[in-house]
Structures are given as structure tokens and as C-alpha cells.
Amino acid sequence: xxxxxxxxxxxxxxxxxxxxxxxxxxxxxxxxxxxxxxxxxxxxxxxxxxxxxxxxxxxxxxxxxxxxxxxxxxxxxxxxxxxxxxxxxxxxxxxxxxxxxxxxxxxxxxxxxxxxxxxxxxxxxxxxxxxxxxxxxxxxxxxxxxxxxxxxxxxxxxxxxxxxxxxxxxxxxxxxxxxxxxxxxxxxxxxxxxxxxxxxxxxxxxxxxxxxxxxxxxxxxxxxxxxxxxxxxxxxxxxxxxxxxxxxxxxxxxxxxxxxxxxxxxxxxxxxxxxxxxxxxxxxxxxxxxxxxxxxxxxx
Ligand SMILES: [Zn+2]
Numbered sequence: 001x002x003x004x005x006x007x008x009x010x011x012x013x014x015x016x017x018x019x020x021x022x023x024x025x026x027x028x029x030x031x032x033x034x035x036x037x038x039x040x041x042x043x044x045x046x047x048x049x050x051x052x053x054x055x056x057x058x059x060x061x062x063x064x065x066x067x068x069x070x071x072x073x074x075x076x077x078x079x080x081x082x083x084x085x086x087x088x089x090x091x092x093x094x095x096x097x098x099x100x101x102x103x104x105x106x107x108x109x110x111x112x113x114x115x116x117x118x119x120x121x122x123x124x125x126x127x128x129x130x131x132x133x134x135x136x137x138x139x140x141x142x143x144x145x146x147x148x149x150x151x152x153x154x155x156x157x158x159x160x161x162x163x164x165x166x167x168x169x170x171x172x173x174x175x176x177x178x179x180x181x182x183x184x185x186x187x188x189x190x191x192x193x194x195x196x197x198x199x200x201x202x203x204x205x206x207x208x209x210x211x212x213x214x215x216x217x218x219x220x221x222x223x224x225x226x227x228x229x230x231x232x233x234x235x236x237x238x239x240x241x242x243x244x245x246x247x248x249x250x251x252x253x254x255x256x257x258x259x260x261x262x263x264x265x266x267x268x269x270x271x272x273x274x275x276x277x278x279x280x281x282x283x284x285x286x287x288x289x290x291x292x293x294x295x296x297x298x299x300x
Contacts, residue, residue, distance in 0.1 A: 001028060001032070002088045002089075003035050003045060003085050003088055003089055003093075004027075004028045004031050004032065004035060005023050005028065006081060006084050006085055006088065007047075007081065007085075007233075007235075007247060007249065008023045008024060008027055008028055008247065009022075009023060010081070010249050010250045011023070011024065011027065011247060011248060011249060011250075012236075012237070012238070012239045012240070012248035012249055012250045013239055013240075013248065014175065014178060014239040014240065014241055014248070015178075015239075018241065018242040019242045024242060024243075026242050026243045027242055027243050027247065029243070030243035030244070031233055031247065034231065034233050035233070037231070038091075038231070039089065039091075042091055043091060043231075044091045044092050044093055044094055045085060045089065045091075045092070045093040045094075045233070046093070046094055046096065046229065046231060046232040046233070047093065047094070047095045047096070047232055047233050047234075047235050048095075048096050048098055048225055048229045048232040048233070048234055048235065049078070049095055049096070049097050049098065049235040049236070049237070049249070050098045050099075050100045050218070050221060050222060050225065050236070050237075051097055051098070051099070051100070051237050051251070051260070052067075052071065052074075052097050052099050052101075052118075052122055052136075052261075052262065053099060053100045053101035053103070053104070053105070053115075053118075053262060054101035054105055054108070054110050054114060054115045054118045054262065055067075055110075055114070055118060055262050056108075056186075056189070056190045056262060056263045057108060057109055057110050057190055057191075057193065058189060058190045058191075058192070058193040059193060059194070059278070060193060060194075060277065060278060060279040061189065061190070061263050061264060061265075061277045061278055061279070062262070062263065062264065062265060062278055063265055063278060063288075063295050063296070063297075064294075064295075065110075065114045065117060065118060066117060066118060066121045066294075067118060067121045067122050067125055067261075067262075068265070068266070068294075068295070068296045068297060069265075069266040069273075069296045069297035070261035070262070070264055070265055070266040070275060070297065071122060071125065071261045071262070072125055072129060072266075073252055073261070073266055073273055074251040074252050074260075074261045075122075075125060075126060075129060075131050075134060076129060076131065077251060077252045078095050078097075078131070078133075078134060078251070079095075079129075079131035079132070079133050079134055081093075081095075082094060082095060082133030082134075083133065086133075092133065093133060094133050094134070094135060095133060095134050095135070095235070096134075096135045096136070096137050096229065096232065097122075097134060097135065097136050097137070098136075098137045098138070098221070098225055099118075099119055099122070099136060099137070099138045100139075100217075100218060100221050101115040101118060101119065101138070102115050102138055102139040102140060102148060102151060102152070103139055103152065103155065103217045103218065103220070103221045104152075104213070104214050104217045104218070106149075106152065107210050107213055107214055107217070108187075108190055108191075108210075108214075109190075109191065112148040115148075119136065119138055119140075122136060123136055139151050139152070139155065139221070142155075142224065142228075143155075152217070155217070155220050155221065155224065156216070156217060156220055158220070158224070159219075159220035159221075159223045159224050160216045160217060160219065160220035161216060161219055161220075163212055163213075163216060166212055166215055166216055166219075167212065170212075174241070175240070175241045175244075176215075178239070179215065179238055180211055180212070180215065182238065183211040183214055183215060184207050184208055184211040186263065187207035187210050187211055187214070188203065188204065188207045189263075190263075191203060191206070191207060191210075222234075233247065234246040234247070235247050235248075235249045236248050236249070237249070237251065237260055252273070252275070259275045259276075259277075260275075261275065263277070264276055264277055264278070265277070265278045265281055265297060265298055266296075266297040266298070267281050267286050267297065267298045267299070267300050268289075268297060268298070268299045268300065269299075269300040273297075276298075278298075281298045281300065282298075284300055285300065286298035286299060286300040287299055
């Protein structure tokens, strides 16, 4: 219970998720067997987190295509979570970051080269900050040697639900509808950068369609990960309903529960850090901080 409490202390909750208390005991009980089984075998506790896909292509939100201080802070946060679990249970914990950039970058208009560069830099960062409890796993590891487009085709062919199935789930409301709305909002922001010249309503139609396809591929990736990592606890960056197979988790302290490091910049303020969209940080008067000739974050 202590181990699960550490994780649930950073739980990202749905607004109407039905979770109770500061730490939801119903959610905790749901994951007890997985943790108990690891402990009975003296194994480390494994978590799987589909996240850190690629930077948003919208320059109004981020500093560029590579991970920066926003990612570094999130990696440190996740590694420290594992360290605290290690204090409670010495075999410890590890989080496998299952980067989903390659899974849907084509839908976001992000190049495969940028996905590769982002993943490499993330690996380098994990090494540099000594985040020994974090590992990275990508679609490239599943279908090594295949072309990028071919990887996505194989993943979808084997694991994706049909668009009709997804539409029916979203129409039924609840968590799938919240997820669909959240992703549509991100697509709208990501694709309404300075290069977009069409009408707002055409963009909205396109984003609603793309959101379904992003969810379709994410679901495929998630199901494949469930098969590859059957004894791991599934974390998610999206808020989750109470006592389901996934635990929604925050990647740091941020006022907007939907904001992630790859959709924002890190802003130093009052001795701490927060995440903001780049344009908002600049409007608020924040100035960029450069390390080694590259902007890494802002100071307000
Ligand atoms: Zn709950």
C-alpha cells in the first residue's frame, strides 16, 4: 500500500472520475495484486508509461524539436518517484518510458527525423542526469530494421481497433469522450501554427478526424505494450477513471492538468518551475535562458 500511495500522490484525476480522498483507496486496491506479486518474488516493481512522443510542431508552444528543461524536470520527477519506492521496498522500481512519437508523428505533421532526434536526446538526457530507474522503449525496438511507415502499418494492422468502434465509444460519453476532446484540443493548437492558412472550421473538422486516428494508434500501442510487459503497472499521462488498469499520473507540478513537457516550456518562477505555453510565457514577460547556445527554458 505504501508503494502505491507514493504513485497515487501524483495521480492525474478525471474531473468526474469518482475517486475519493487525497489518495484514492479504491484505485490503490485495484493495483495491490500486481505490487504484491512483484514483492513476493523479490522483483523490482515495473511501470510502463506511454509518453514523451515528440515536441509539438507549433513554435507558439515549445522552443524547438528537441527535449529541453521541461523534459529534464519530468524525467527527474519520475526517477525520484522510483527512488522513493526504493526507500520503501529495496528491490525498487523502474519506469519504462514507451515513447509513442513514431506511432503517430505523421498525423501531427512531425518528421520521422525529428522523432529520432527527440528520442536520442531523451536517452542522452537520462544518462546525463543519472536517471538510472528510467528506460526508453519505442516502436523502433519492436520492428527493428523496418521502415518507419512500415512500422506504423504493422502496428495498426495487428492491434488497432476500427474507427467505427472508437466512434461508438466516444458517443457513449465518459472517459473516451474526455480523451477525444482533450486530444482534439491539442491537435487544434498544434496545427494552427503560423503556417496554417485555411479556415477555422475546416481545421476543426480535420482535427476531429485526426484525433480519432491518434486514439486508434495509441490504443494499438497500448495493447501491444500490455502484451510485451504483462506484469508492469500501466501509467498514463491522461486522467483515468477510478480503479481501472491505468493510473493517470502528473509529470510534475503544473496548474493545467493537461499540459505536458512536450506541449510547453519550463518557466522558472518564485524559486520553482512551472509549465507554460511558450507564447504565454513570453506575453507574461519571461525571458529565455540559453545553455551552450540553445534556449532551454524561461525565467519570469
Ligand atoms: Zn480512484
